[in-house]
Amino acid sequence: MKVSACSYRPILVPCSLKxxxxxxxxxxxxxxxxHYCYVLNQAETDWSEEVLIHKDIAGQLNGELENVSPQTIYLGYYTDPYQPCEAEYRQTRQVLELLLEKCFSVSILTKSDLIVRDMDILREMDHASVSVSVAFNDNRIRQKFEADTIDTEARIRALQKLREAGVQTSALICPVIPYITDVTPFIETLAPYTNTIWIYGLSIEDRSGRNWQNVQGILQTHFPDLKEQIESILFAKEHSYWTELRQQLTELKNDRKSDLRIHL
Ligand code: SF4
Structure with a gap:
């Protein structure tokens, strides 16, 4: 993996999340x-070959935080802060060290167990929280949709370690792909390690995007019998598949009195 410096740009940016x-x-x-990533459509490099880092992430961020009061900052919107090269480049670790020093906290979303390395910092922060996302019950299928992520089981073990260390956790079942992601078994598996589980369907803006071109190719090659059905569900404004799944999950939520956040 080639890691190069990006052109100058702000590191601390406004967040649209509540x-x-x-x-x-x-x-x-x-x-x-x-392959389904919504950020792919605006990618600056071929991510399988090259990702970019800020030249002096801690120095620049230190300046940008000068007039900002301590608060919780979100990490993981346009990139995974714990992608494999973080083990060597430690951009995320540097950010966390600085944020802790300045009394900030973080909410982090990741698909990687590398986050366990930074539990020492997360435990020191007030209200740090980590969300781990999973989507594929079968790792052979995961590899078709996610070229370079770790096994689902390893992510769940990371969630367990975080929870045991006293870090606030949540989980995302995302993206739910019709007929491919089996949501209910995930809820059973994740429940011991988190109180809150967010559930999001695969969102593809339009057929011209790179993520749809990728997903379409995977479906065509590996799930030819399901391709048309899945495509019609993904691009319908409302579809009975989602209505029924929502209903089933709402019943489960009420029965178990669990904190399921259903966004399907
Ligand atoms: S982990 Fe996957 S979905 Fe998330 S930013 Fe990276 S490529 Fe996109």
């Missing part, structure tokens, strides 16, 4: 190369 004013993406691009 409860977060700012986000930080320690990398530009993402080595995980999920």
């Amino acid at each position: 409860n977060h004013d700012y986000q930080i993406d320690p990398y530009v691009g993402c080595e995980h190369s999920c």
